[in-house]
Structure formats: structure tokens, C-alpha cells
Amino acid sequence: MPIRKLSNGKYRVDISLGIDPITGKRRRKTKIANSSKEAEEIYYSTRRDYHNGNLPSSLKKSYSFTELTERFLAIKKREVKPTTYRTIENIVNSRILPYFKNSTIKWITHHDIFKYREELQKDNLKHSYINKVMSYVTGIFDLAIEENLLSEHPTKKLKNLSDIEENIKFWTPEQFQKFITIFDDNKYKDFFKKTYYTFAYFTGVRMGEQLALEWKDFNKYTNEIKINKTLTKIKQGNDFLVTSPKTSSSYRSIIVNKKLSSLLKEWKVQQKEELEKYGIEQTDKTRIFKFNHRTPDRTYLSEFIKHACEKYNLDIPPINIHALRHSHVSLLINSGEDIYIISQRLGHKSTSTTYDIYGHLFPNRQKELANRLDDLF
Numbered sequence: 001m002p003i004r005k006l007s008n009g010k011y012r013v014d015i016s017l018g019i020d021p022i023t024g025k026r027r028r029k030t031k032i033a034n035s036s037k038e039a040e041e042i043y044y045s046t047r048r049d050y051h052n053g054n055l056p057s058s059l060k061k062s063y064s065f066t067e068l069t070e071r072f073l074a075i076k077k078r079e080v081k082p083t084t085y086r087t088i089e090n091i092v093n094s095r096i097l098p099y100f101k102n103s104t105i106k107w108i109t110h111h112d113i114f115k116y117r118e119e120l121q122k123d124n125l126k127h128s129y130i131n132k133v134m135s136y137v138t139g140i141f142d143l144a145i146e147e148n149l150l151s152e153h154p155t156k157k158l159k160n161l162s163d164i165e166e167n168i169k170f171w172t173p174e175q176f177q178k179f180i181t182i183f184d185d186n187k188y189k190d191f192f193k194k195t196y197y198t199f200a201y202f203t204g205v206r207m208g209e210q211l212a213l214e215w216k217d218f219n220k221y222t223n224e225i226k227i228n229k230t231l232t233k234i235k236q237g238n239d240f241l242v243t244s245p246k247t248s249s250s251y252r253s254i255i256v257n258k259k260l261s262s263l264l265k266e267w268k269v270q271q272k273e274e275l276e277k278y279g280i281e282q283t284d285k286t287r288i289f290k291f292n293h294r295t296p297d298r299t300y301l302s303e304f305i306k307h308a309c310e311k312y313n314l315d316i317p318p319i320n321i322h323a324l325r326h327s328h329v330s331l332l333i334n335s336g337e338d339i340y341i342i343s344q345r346l347g348h349k350s351t352s353t354t355y356d357i358y359g360h361l362f363p364n365r366q367k368e369l370a371n372r373l374d375d376l377f
Helices: 036-051 065-079 082-100 110-122 127-146 173-180 188-203 207-212 258-276 298-311 321-334 339-346 351-361 366-374
Strands: 003-005 011-019 026-033 224-227 230-236 239-243 252-255
Touching (some): 011 036, 026 036, 065 127, 082 110, 082 230, 082 239, 173 188, 173 298, 188 258, 207 230, 207 298, 252 339, 298 321, 321 339, 321 351, 339 351
Antiparallel strands (some): 003 011, 011 026, 230 239
């Protein structure tokens, strides 16, 4: 026990009270007692108060919100994937810190938290995004509670905003056909775009997963594509960091249709010839959607759709790259495909995830059920 008798007959009590969440150093409290019994009482009562959240006022330092947030980010950096951390860091630095940067942790109230969320709502942000931002605010205060910097959680009365059904945009096969006819197969750059967008529409593969694909991931005999990695937005040298897919269920194999398979084979021939001009040898490790010596620009690939719709007066709604994934789901649903197969193809954890996102796209089965019941009479 950290109790030591002093030369004057009194007792020194040295009490450890955990790690300071900001400095990372151990917090200690020292007291002097007149007797051994009093020293033990001081030791146990102080430790008890600490574990019950009643931290001695002398240890409740007025940490700033910025200091605690730095600690929160440092912990997250060790716990999550680089891509996830990048998202958290961006949200914290752009959405949370600017509002609370001059605040002291212990003075932030429930009212302040609700007021902050109202400010987010004024920006017309999606409820799902606001809920994500607030989850990080909660995480920061979770750390404060864990370290006994606060006795009451200022976000405990906060409930998630109700999900508002998003108007998922997608293209019908006819609309996609209008778009794809703008490309000239005799132009290398056009053929690259045609292959890229056609692959996205007929597979529903996420953008990062698509850009990470290598030729070894494509079996030209079985028309099978293996999804086992994703290209992130994080720069690493002259390229972008490649990591494991979004979730464990994102590891999957999908079969592409024969026409898409033929398009990929034709693209491989053209790519080989073009890359040789840059002194680049095409190998099994060459990325399928590599246009030249650089990695394709995500923003350009997404923005091009909008510009093309306007430039060529296509009379179809402009969508972004991710909406091609939605378009693929709509295509499968309208083809009568089973929800389980759709979920597997998308790399969702379960069919419930697919229903949560795309449930409103499924046709109403009530009439079909009523008709079947009629047949029983």
C-alpha cells in the first residue's frame, strides 16, 4: 500500500488516480495523515470517490475542448483503418472544432449540444450525416467521462434525428444507353470512359473497389471478378493508398455478363498498346482502369457525367458515380432478382442493410399476395 511513515511520526499517503487523458501522464494525489488508520481511510475513500466519478476538485482541470479532441483523434488513429480515420479527422476539424474551439469541457451543457446540432441542420445537411457528426461529439465526451473530467454526459439526452428517405437517383437502362452512345470507340480516351462507366453500371462495384482492380482479379474464362481491396483518397508517394475493402463482407466475387467481359478484353488490348507509349509494361498487377501513368481522377470521372449530360443535351438527369451503383440495384430489382443475391453482389453485411437503403425501390408485393389468396377459394 502506498502509505509511508515519516520521520515526524505522521503518514504520507500517495494515491494514483489514473492517466491524464491530455498529457498521458499518471495523476497522483498526496495527503498527510496523523495516524496509520487515518491514512488508510484517506486512501480508500479517495480511491472510492475517484471510481464513483467524484474526482477531487483539485484534479478536475479546466481542459479545453480542443485539447480533449486532440486526445480523441490520437486514440482513433490507433483504433481504426487509415481511411476511416481520415473521415473522422475531416469531420472533427471541419464541422466540430470550429464551433467548440474556444470552449472549456466542463462548461459545455446539454443546451449547447442541442444548439450546435440546430446549427448543423441550418446547413441543410442530411440527417444521416448530422447523426454521424454527433456520434463523434458524443465520443469526445465519452472520453471526458471515462477520465472523470465530467460527472454528467452533456449528450445523454440527445437522440438521433429520424432518417428521412433520400431520393435515390438512378438511371434506367434506356437512360444509360443514351449516355454511353456519346463515346467514340475509335478514340482511346473515349473507350476508357465507356468501359469504366459500363463496368460501374453493370456491376454496382464501389468506386474505390473498381479503381483498385488489377487484371489478375479478372478471370476471362469464367467472367469472374474478385473484389478484395479498395483504392483510398489518401496519397502515398506518387499514388494512392490501397487497403482492404470497406467491410469483411465486401470481400466477394461477382460474375459479369458476357458483353461486359468482351468489352474488358478489348479494353485490355487497347490499354497495353497505350501504356507502352509511357514505357509501362502491362502485367497481371496492372490496374484494369489505368488510363495512363497516373491514377484516374475521381472527381473528374464523377463530374464528367454532369458535364456530358449538359454538353450533349441528353435529356437525362445528371447523376454522380455512386448513383451508378444505385442504378445497378434498380436494374436487378426490376429484373426480379432475389434480395439475397443483390446483397451479396453489393457486398452488404446482410439483406437488412440492402432493404434499409433500397427497400422503397422494391415493388409492392401486397397485390400479388392478394391474387394468390384468391386462388385458394
